[in-house]
Amino acid sequence: MTTSHAKVAEALQHHLAGRVAEAEAIYREVLAIAPDHADSLHLLGMIAYQKGDLDAAAQSIRRAIAQHENAASYHCNLGNVLQAQDKLDEAAASFERAIALGPDLAEVHVNLGNIRRAQGRLDDALTCYRRSLAVRPGFAEAAMGEALVLLLQGNFAAGWPGFERRWETLDHDTPMRAYEQPLWTGEPLAGTLRIWPEQGIGDEILFAGLIPDLLHSGHQVVLECDPRLQPLFARSFPGVQVVSGDEARHANFAAHLPIGSLPGLLRRRAEDFVATNSPYLMANPALLDAFRARYADGRRLIGLAWSTTNPKTGRHRSLTLQQLAPLFQAPGIRWVSLQYGDHDALEQQAAAAKAPLLIDRSVDQLADMDTFAAQLAALDLVVTIDNSTANLAGALGVRTFVLLPFAPEWRWLESGDTTPWYPTLRLFRQPASGDWTPVVQSVRQLLED
Numbered sequence: 001m002t003t004s005h006a007k008v009a010e011a012l013q014h015h016l017a018g019r020v021a022e023a024e025a026i027y028r029e030v031l032a033i034a035p036d037h038a039d040s041l042h043l044l045g046m047i048a049y050q051k052g053d054l055d056a057a058a059q060s061i062r063r064a065i066a067q068h069e070n071a072a073s074y075h076c077n078l079g080n081v082l083q084a085q086d087k088l089d090e091a092a093a094s095f096e097r098a099i100a101l102g103p104d105l106a107e108v109h110v111n112l113g114n115i116r117r118a119q120g121r122l123d124d125a126l127t128c129y130r131r132s133l134a135v136r137p138g139f140a141e142a143a144m145g146e147a148l149v150l151l152l153q154g155n156f157a158a159g160w161p162g163f164e165r166r167w168e169t170l171d172h173d174t175p176m177r178a179y180e181q182p183l184w185t186g187e188p189l190a191g192t193l194r195i196w197p198e199q200g201i202g203d204e205i206l207f208a209g210l211i212p213d214l215l216h217s218g219h220q221v222v223l224e225c226d227p228r229l230q231p232l233f234a235r236s237f238p239g240v241q242v243v244s245g246d247e248a249r250h251a252n253f254a255a256h257l258p259i260g261s262l263p264g265l266l267r268r269r270a271e272d273f274v275a276t277n278s279p280y281l282m283a284n285p286a287l288l289d290a291f292r293a294r295y296a297d298g299r300r301l302i303g304l305a306w307s308t309t310n311p312k313t314g315r316h317r318s319l320t321l322q323q324l325a326p327l328f329q330a331p332g333i334r335w336v337s338l339q340y341g342d343h344d345a346l347e348q349q350a351a352a353a354k355a356p357l358l359i360d361r362s363v364d365q366l367a368d369m370d371t372f373a374a375q376l377a378a379l380d381l382v383v384t385i386d387n388s389t390a391n392l393a394g395a396l397g398v399r400t401f402v403l404l405p406f407a408p409e410w411r412w413l414e415s416g417d418t419t420p421w422y423p424t425l426r427l428f429r430q431p432a433s434g435d436w437t438p439v440v441q442s443v444r445q446l447l448e449d
Helices: 003-016 020-033 038-051 054-067 072-084 088-101 106-118 122-135 140-152 156-168 201-216 227-236 259-266 270-275 285-295 325-329 343-353 369-377 388-396 437-448
Strands: 192-196 220-224 241-243 255-258 300-305 333-337 381-385 400-404 425-429
Touching (some): 003 020, 003 038, 038 072, 054 072, 072 088, 088 106, 106 140, 122 140, 140 156, 156 259, 192 201, 192 259, 201 220, 201 227, 201 388, 255 259, 285 369, 300 388, 325 437, 388 400, 388 425, 400 437
Parallel strands (some): 192 220, 192 255, 300 333, 381 400, 400 425
C-alpha cells in the first residue's frame, strides 16, 4: 500500500467514526503532496457536504471525477450534493451516470427515483424504485419510495402495504414498539385497542380522523398522543381513553397499532374516505368565543401561517411575508398570525414586510395546541402552507386555503384542489418548482371575490 493510500485509509477510519476534523487534516495532508489524489478530493468533498458547504463539496467531487471518471460512488455523491442545491436535472444526470457504471447499486436507483418524484415524473419514479427492488428484493427505502408515489397517485390499496416498510427506513424517526401484545390487523377484538403516536403532531392530527371509525365499529380504544394534544383529543373523542406521558405507560390493552397504520386498514379505496367525519376535533367553546369577541371588528378574520422549520422539506414549503404581500391588499380583512415562533421575531418580520398582522402573544402555537385550536376555530378562513396548521384547521372543519409546493407530500395527492382527508380544505399548487407567484395571485383573487 502506498503512503497516500495508507493515509487515506487512516483518515477514512476517523471520518466513519465521526472524527471529521482529524480526517480532514489527513486528506489535506495527502493533497499537499498529491494535489490530484482522487479519493482525498472525493472524501474532502463529502466533509464539505456534511458541513453544508455545497459549492465546495461539488467543486471537490468534480475534481475527483476528473481524475477517476469511472468511480460510480463519486457520481452518486455528486448527485446528492446537486440535489441539496436543488439542481435536480444535474443531479439526475449524475445518478444516471452512476447507474451506468454500477447498475446493481440499489441505493442509486432510489436516489434517481427521489429526483423523479420531486420533478413530478411519478411514473418514472416508480420505474426507478422497482428497478431498485429488482436489484435488491425487499429493500425498504425502495419499497417506501414506491408506496409514497402510489399514495400520491391515489392508489391506496397498492400504496399502504409498502407504507408499512417505513420502520425500516433511515428517515423514519419513530421506532416500532416491542409490546408483548400483538399488532392489530383489523379483526374484531375482545379487549382494548391501543393506538400510539408516530411521525409528529401533524400526522397525529391527520390520522386521528380515523378514530371515530373504530368507535362506530364497537372497539374500545385507548389513544396515546403527544401531551399537547391530550385536552383536545379528550374533548373530541369522549368515548376514548386518551393518555400521554406517565399515564400512557400503565394503560391496559389487548392489541396495539401505530396511528399511521390505521389508513391501511380503514382507507383502502377512495370510496372509504366518505366515512371521514368533518369536523372530528372540537375546540374549547369558551376559548373560541373569547377569541372571536377579542378579534371581531367587522372585518373578515383570516389567519396566516407562512413558514416551517422542517429540516428536510421546510425550504420548499415556506414563503416569506414579502412573497405574500399581495394578499394584504385585499380589502376588509383582519389578518391574524398563526405562525409559531418567537413573538418578537415575528413582529419584526411583519414590520419589515409591512404586513398588517395581529400577533397574539397569548397563543403559543407549538406549546399549547388546545388554545391554538380555539384560535383557529374563531376565524372565518385560514391561509397556510403545508404544516400542522393545515392539519389542525382541517380537523376542526375550518375553511382553509393550503399553499403547496410543486412536489407535495403524499397526503395531498398529485393533482386537484381538494383532499379526501379534509373536506373544508382547498389546495393551491405551484405550477413549477419554487414559483409561488401564481399561487399567491389565485388566493388573492378569491379573497377579493
